[in-house]
Amino acid sequence: MQKTSSKIFWLLIAAAVLGLAAWGEVKALHSPAVTARIADLELPGHFIYRLQTWVAALSCIAVYSFLFKENPFYRFFEHALLGCATGYSCAVVMRQNLYSQWLVPIKKSIVNVMANGYTPEDAATIALIFAGVIGLLWYFQYSKKYFWVSRIAMCISLGAGAGLAFKDTFNQLIPQITGTFKNICPSEYAMPGVPLIDRFYAGCENAIFVIGTVSVLMYFFFAFGNKNAIVKSSSKIGRWYLMIALGAFFGNTFMSRLSALIERVHFLMAEWLLMSQM
Amino acid sequence: MAEENKKRSLWDRIQFCDPRILYALFAVVVIVFEMVQVKMPVPNPVWVGKLYDKVESLPLDKAVLIDCDYGAGNRGECEGQFKAFIQHLFSRNIKFMVVTWTTNVEGQKLGRQVLDEVAKKMGKVDGEDYVMFQAIVNAGGVTLQSLAKDIHGFVVKDINGRDLGDIPMMKNFRSINDVSLIYRVAYSWGGIPWIGFVQSVYGTPLAAGSAGIESSTAYPYLDSGQLCGLLAGAAGAAAYEKRIIDAGITEETGIGTKTVSVQSFATLFVVVSILISNFAMFMSKVQSRRANI
Numbered sequence: 001m002q003k004t005s006s007k008i009f010w011l012l013i014a015a016a017v018l019g020l021a022a023w024g025e026v027k028a029l030h031s032p033a034v035t036a037r038i039a040d041l042e043l044p045g046h047f048i049y050r051l052q053t054w055v056a057a058l059s060c061i062a063v064y065s066f067l068f069k070e071n072p073f074y075r076f077f078e079h080a081l082l083g084c085a086t087g088y089s090c091a092v093v094m095r096q097n098l099y100s101q102w103l104v105p106i107k108k109s110i111v112n113v114m115a116n117g118y119t120p121e122d123a124a125t126i127a128l129i130f131a132g133v134i135g136l137l138w139y140f141q142y143s144k145k146y147f148w149v150s151r152i153a154m155c156i157s158l159g160a161g162a163g164l165a166f167k168d169t170f171n172q173l174i175p176q177i178t179g180t181f182k183n184i185c186p187s188e189y190a191m192p193g194v195p196l197i198d199r200f201y202a203g204c205e206n207a208i209f210v211i212g213t214v215s216v217l218m219y220f221f222f223a224f225g226n227k228n229a230i231v232k233s234s235s236k237i238g239r240w241y242l243m244i245a246l247g248a249f250f251g252n253t254f255m256s257r258l259s260a261l262i263e264r265v266h267f268l269m270a271e272w273l274l275m276s277q278m
Numbered sequence: 279m280a281e282e283n284k285k286r287s288l289w290d291r292i293q294f295c296d297p298r299i300l301y302a303l304f305a306v307v308v309i310v311f312e313m314v315q316v317k318m319p320v321p322n323p324v325w326v327g328k329l330y331d332k333v334e335s336l337p338l339d340k341a342v343l344i345d346c347d348y349g350a351g352n353r354g355e356c357e358g359q360f361k362a363f364i365q366h367l368f369s370r371n372i373k374f375m376v377v378t379w380t381t382n383v384e385g386q387k388l389g390r391q392v393l394d395e396v397a398k399k400m401g402k403v404d405g406e407d408y409v410m411f412q413a414i415v416n417a418g419g420v421t422l423q424s425l426a427k428d429i430h431g432f433v434v435k436d437i438n439g440r441d442l443g444d445i446p447m448m449k450n451f452r453s454i455n456d457v458s459l460i461y462r463v464a465y466s467w468g469g470i471p472w473i474g475f476v477q478s479v480y481g482t483p484l485a486a487g488s489a490g491i492e493s494s495t496a497y498p499y500l501d502s503g504q505l506c507g508l509l510a511g512a513a514g515a516a517a518y519e520k521r522i523i524d525a526g527i528t529e530e531t532g533i534g535t536k537t538v539s540v541q542s543f544a545t546l547f548v549v550v551s552i553l554i555s556n557f558a559m560f561m562s563k564v565q566s567r568r569a570n571i
Contacts, residue, residue, distance in 0.1 A: 040395045067301050092383040096412040101434050164419035168474030172504070175478070179502030209501075249494050252511065254548070255541065256355065256491035259512045262540045263354030263533070265308050276313045 021057075024273040025050065033278045037271075057272040060264050102128055180213050182206035212241045287565055292558035304547060311543040318539040325500055326517040329485045329507025332459065333366050340458035341451045342367055342374040345472070346389035346410075347382050347464035352489040358515030358534030359487030360463045361392050362522055368400045368407065369527040372458075373447050376410040377425070377433075379470070386413050390437060405445045410437040422475040426454035454480045459506075463487035467496050473504050487514065512537040 028034045028050060043049045062077035109125035134156060140149040183190050184207040186199045194202070218231055219238030269276040286294070336342065344364070348356035367374050376393065378386035390410055402408060411433045414421060424432040430442050430452055442448045450456065460472055460482055467486035477484040483506045486496060490511025499505040509518055515534025522528055 040398065041391070042394075068298060089380070089383050092386070092413050093380050093415075096435075097380055097415055100412055100439070101415075105434055160420065161418075164475075168419055168471045171474040171478035172471075175502045175504055176498060179498070245494070249491075252490040252492075252494050255511055255513075255545070256352065256489045258541055258544055259354035259490065259537050260351055261354075262308060262312070262512075262537045262544070263357075265305075265312050265540075266354075266533070266536065269309065269312050277315065 020273050027274045053272050182210055216241050289558040289562040307547045308544050311540045316539055318542045320516045320520045321513050322517055325508040326514055330521045332506055336372055336458045340456055343457045343460045344374055344376045345462040346376050346378050347385045349382055349384040352465040354537055355489050355511045356463050358532050359509040362518040364396055365528055366522050368402050374408050378413045379416040380413045381416040406447050409445055409447055419471055419475045426476050454482055457482055460484045465489045466492045
């Protein structure tokens with residue numbers, strides 16, 4: 001009995017949404033906002049715009065239906081999304097990278113060399129062939145017998161990656177370390193023209209920053225036991241700082257997810273159902 | 279089951295309520311405030327103001343390099359940031375180049391849609407006022423180093439398939455020395471190592487627009503001066519939109535401002551739900567203690 005009434009309830013909800021969508025479709029025929037949107041997107045016509053809006057809206061509802069329970073409608077769109085995303089990525093990589101940025105320049109340079117003779121620029125471009133060959137070595141991972149060949153590509157990638165990571169880390173972290181050297185008692189010489197009260201506030205801010213940095217570092221300092229009173233108390237403060245930081249992270253996470261939901265609701269309400277401002 | 283429910287007090291039922299009821303209530307709150315559109319005060323973070331002032335002070339003979347790397351999942355936050363920023367650049371007649379990556383092809387598609395729409399409204403021409411490159415292979419530092427040294431040598435064509443040498447705007451912009459600001463708009467501001475390979479090496483100022491979830495990690499870099507501005511989440515987008523509206527660049531309320539108003543009420547709903555559930559937990563404990571006495 002309960003199951004039947006629940007089914008009826010959800011059928012009524014679906015019917016109401018479809019009714020609203022049909023009403024939205026009628027409104028869309030004469031809506032200046034829709035006409036302007038079609039012009040903005042440079043679409044060939046009303047039908048194409050509404051068709052893509054319907055596909056997007058149905059995909060969106062299908063994905064959110066997972067919140068109710070796992071269902072085939074959701075599964076279908078999940079697989080469709082994965083397939084479309086993979087296909088689209090492949091097309092972009094083939095068209096915009098392999099073809100435009102690898103094959104075409106090599107071909108051009110070969111033609112140039114044959115017509116006008118050798119130049120260092122053309123030679124450098126033709127050398128891209130070797131990069132392609134090295135890249136292809138990765139495919140030997142599919143062979144048990146020649147797996148070792150793929151290690152050549154792996155070694156080059158790892159070596160270059162490690163060197164670059166080293167550079168990146170240093171370039172990022174050195175200014176970070178020097179950025180922690182803060183004046184906790186700024187004098188008029190350090191902040192010329194700044195009133196005493198503002199310098200006091202700046203000093204307090206800097207003190208909070210310095211205490212936070214030192215205490216959090218102490219929290220992660222495992223070289224000796226935390227029986228020492230100074231280490232123990234400062235690592236406790238560090239723990240509080242971390243808790244506050246994690247709270248801020250969580251708050252920001254919630255806000256981000258919420259923004260994603262609001263954007264989708266805005267799309268459904270404004271573009272699909274035409275019930276709010278576009 | 280029904281009997282078990284009858285035995286449960288109101289406080290227990292609140293605590294163990296079906297999460298789907300909460301989802302439905304949450305959806306209702308978001309839908310209602312999406313339709314009503316209550317105007318909420320827009321925040322004014324310091325780092326948004328700094329980015330705005332930075333753009334105001336940019337020279338006209340150099341270009342801005344935009345790294346457009348957002349996707350459908352964070353469109354709600356990043357699209358507003360991107361749109362408001364390019365509106366500001368267009369209004370100042372600052373030319374810009376847009377870079378996208380093969381690791382996130384959505385960025386190219388979504389970015390181009392916004393770019394074309396804004397350019398059309400503001401009467402700007404592709405190739406003369408702005409250019410979007412074909413997606414670049416994201417190989418981290420190697421890519422950035424090559425791009426910084428020689429844009430024409432590294433990026434062969436723009437999104438429309440034109441050679442960079444044939445694009446009028448690109449004749450004056452050949453390397454990172456011709457770039458006055460790098461602005462990365464993405465879910466994660468640090469996903470591409472601009473700081474390690476470009477900002478720290480060439481000293482080109484770097485600013486970011488990022489999803490709220492990732493913005494917390496940007497603050498140490500702002501403090502150390504490695505980032506010169508930040509638009510954090512929808513609030514960052516709304517603040518930048520407010521600035522360009524106040525400056526008379528546009529009259530249109532952007533998606534950031536709309537999102538912030540709905541976000542405020544949805545957050546209020548969550549806070550109230552947390553308070554009610556905690557109160558219910560407290561009351562059910564009190565009840566069970568009384569029953570034990």
